[in-house]
């Protein structure tokens with residue numbers, strides 16, 4: 001794919017204090033855009049100065065939520081090199097999300113090339129400190145100018161980037177999680193496995209309610225019986241029970257996380273048993289009461305792993321592992337961040353260096 005590059009004439013001042021980056025608040029100098037039209041395919045790939053978009057108020061995405069996105073990071077190693085972690089997995093998931101939402105898919109190699117070229121152009125925006133990164137947000141919008149509900153004829157693929165701080169500026173702190181018993185995030189046959197904006201819009205209410213009660217996120221139950229564990233806010237979830245790692249299986253309502261997949265592979269390599277299956281809240285709390293739940297953690301690109309220190313369900317509250325990060329959680333964190341920031345060797349072929 002040909003990519004036209006128009007560099008900004010007025011580069012922004014890059015943040016100097018990398019301890020104050022936060023998440024998703026400042027944006028790099030450029031954005032990538034590719035147009036799509038039915039019958040014509042993807043065309044006019046360009047990297048241009050970061051700017052506002054202009055669309056008719058009748059544009060489909062504003063009314064019917066035809067939007068999907070991805071989230072990945074560009075990491076800087078101690079030697080100053082820039083690298084990506086399993087970007088092909090993001091590309092494939094983006095196409096799966098597109099298929100579910102009737103948005104156009106893109107050739108895998110083309111999408112990967114766009115991501116790599118964009119990072120190459122924005123390379124200087126990748127911060128230096130261990131734990132910081134350039135967060136990349138590819139997304140696809142359905143932009144037909146009509147209020148009629150149809151499959152999309154016109155779309156855009158975009159990438160923006162935000163230098164982001166370490167998720168754990170003060171060390172890894174376990175979080176308190178509340179099991180949500182009213183709202184559900186997704187059902188099988190719905191859009192749970194797609195990374196689409198609509199899933200987030202619908203989950204805000206429960207997240208807000210949990211926050212008011214002092215919890216950082218909710219743990220979702222399945223949408224049919226409200227019995228089985230699904231995932232946490234924007235993270236997949238894993239439990240270590242009697243030495244075995246148990247994580248909800250992918251039956252259509254859970255987002256197939258790349259961090260989840262990577263953790264499963266690493267755990268199995270290390271000889272730790274992993275079960276991907278249904279796990280009910282009752283089974284989990286039974287294990288908690290009997291002292292058999294050794295560790296619990298969330299997995300996602302933003303936090304890598306996030307230890308869960310307290311779980312609450314129907315008014316019952318339990319502390320996990322003395323509100324401390326567990327051995328397996330710490331090992332996963334060290335192994336993944338070691339590879340991502342280039343401190344340890346990548347013996348899995350997961351790292352993609354940027355020129």
Ligand SMILES: *Cc1c(COP(=O)(O)O)cnc(C)c1O
Nearest residue numbers: 234235236255257258259300301
């Ligand atoms: C993105 C996301 C995750 C985590 O996926 P990773 O690929 O590990 O970052 C988990 N759950 C939801 C709902 C998500 O949107």
